[in-house]
Amino acid sequence: MQTVTIKDIAKALNLSTSTVSRALRGSHEINTETKRLVLEYAEKLNYKPNPIALSLKENRSRAIGVIVPEIANNFFSQAINGIEAIAYNRGYHVMIFQSQESYEREVVNVQHMVARKVDGILISLSGYTTDMSHLQEPHNNGMPIVFFDRFSEQIDTHTVIADNFDGAFQATEHLILSGRKRIALLTSLEWLSITQERMAGYKAALKKYNIPLEDSLIRHCGFANEELLENVDRLLALSPAPDAFFTTSDRLALSCLTILKDKKVKIPEELSFVGFTNVKIAHLIDPPLTTVVQPAFEIGQTAAELLFDLIEEKKKNLPFQKVKLATTLEVRNSS
Amino acid sequence: MQTVTIKDIAKALNLSTSTVSRALRGSHEINTETKRLVLEYAEKLNYKPNPIALSLKENRSRAIGVIVPEIANNFFSQAINGIEAIAYNRGYHVMIFQSQESYEREVVNVQHMVARKVDGILISLSGYTTDMSHLQEPHNNGMPIVFFDRFSEQIDTHTVIADNFDGAFQATEHLILSGRKRIALLTSLEWLSITQERMAGYKAALKKYNIPLEDSLIRHCGFANEELLENVDRLLALSPAPDAFFTTSDRLALSCLTILKDKKVKIPEELSFVGFTNVKIAHLIDPPLTTVVQPAFEIGQTAAELLFDLIEEKKKNLPFQKVKLATTLEVRNSS
DNA sequence: TTGTATGCGTTATCAA
């Protein structure tokens, strides 16, 4: 009742393993009758090729690896669903890993995937990844890599992102047009690509409406909640206080909202609030949350498609693309 | 610059592959000096054993597989985090798969994991899994399997669940004690273990307080939203109408709340509402959601520990356990 | 059309 191998079939049918192997792969240089015999017997014994043996032989696995900072985040889980949709259509398996925003964890994950001979890697960088050698090395060795969401310019390859600049621009403009003038920007670690882009969109909108940029209104927060609390306190202590908060991530938006509600800040009367998030239930929140939504599923799909282009080398010498997908501003009562 | 193998090291050092292999594994039957030489050289070339070759040889992978219905669900993503916490401590990798509530997908995932020689499987069944042969077969062949959350009695192995009965009992009792008498139960597919247990807790609470059980108040919903809408409509059309809704899953709670708000039902005045969910932001919802919270992280941890017990056969002939972890009722304004 | 031999990277068995 253990797994059947080609050898078993060969023995039972008095053939050589190579004949069986070829018959199973439908080689035309095998007698039709023999082929039928082999296929029938294989079917009967429920023969399944051993993917590990294949990987060892062929240095590939028909699987792609995905690394995200965390899966408990709608943006990433939706992106993964987009990736899986494409991958399964192509007959590839998807191995999912979390870096948990840890650089070390990310390195381990990449090494493991490489060792396991994934055919390609989709990655959104951890918040603390600045050194790229763990990706540079496989990249140099020909491993297809595609970034999505959080990328690095240090590696020359395809990148798929939301139009972070425009999303932030729209959100900021919306706040300005609704009469807000002192718009605080609560954003993620400064060196992240998404932070840079979203910050640029925010600044561009201010500039368009001739609102002076005030550095004290821009706060960068890491992943610790105390840090956020401290930043919110500082912002609220400013005089004059900000009249709007624009938070540029899921985590920041929801934690920040929690803090503001604890402090009994009236939203949107005292403070307009806009998030940059993919939470499914923004409409159920009190107050219903105005939010910049990223096309997470499509980002995943597009990234996966580009990865398969690389894997199958369809577009051999085409330059690497940087695909930007449009965001949507969903205006609700919080602003 | 390709990956270095034992063969490379052997050639460079004029040794046989067996000597190098033994030296790398620290075998005491190798000359200390030789050992030093090999280890140093391996270190220098950044030698990493090829896990695929090892898997082929040893029929194992130092990885465990996890299958959940979907990762875009806080309960499951938190459980996965619990699993990873344990696994990484033990030096195992975790392969994550989604069944997307599809039986066929679940079967494919199991087969893939088995073929990839995972050392064990952690699974929460898809909503449409009734036939267990895809698990029965690996189970018979000695593959360690542990259920968490959604299990089947058909397979005799460890199971880790939240105390669904007690969670539902507490929630129902809470509604009764706050004066509700016609409590609707919106619950998942009837044959799921979690459904059975939660339904039993609901019934037990009614019985304790001598409230007659009314079948028309119990509605089972699949995963389509129209189905839920229809069920909500039917419940609201009852006369007398229900004065409370108890929804026993994340998805049901949030979709149902959306529907009720669309219909301008006043919560909790006209209708008390209690969910059975692990959403992180129940407190931000309008109205703040009363919810039964499952110890998702701990469930993942416990399940992983039991799986490693099986893998390492620590507790050889002990009977299989059914671990129940306590739920918490978080009372907020919706009830 | 079929069979033999080899190799993917590693370890275990046996021999030296």
Add this chain to the structure above:
DNA sequence: TTGATAACGCATACAA
């Protein structure tokens, strides 16, 4: 203490 060889399951170059 070290080395040669076979084996894990498969595919393929080469022979027949």
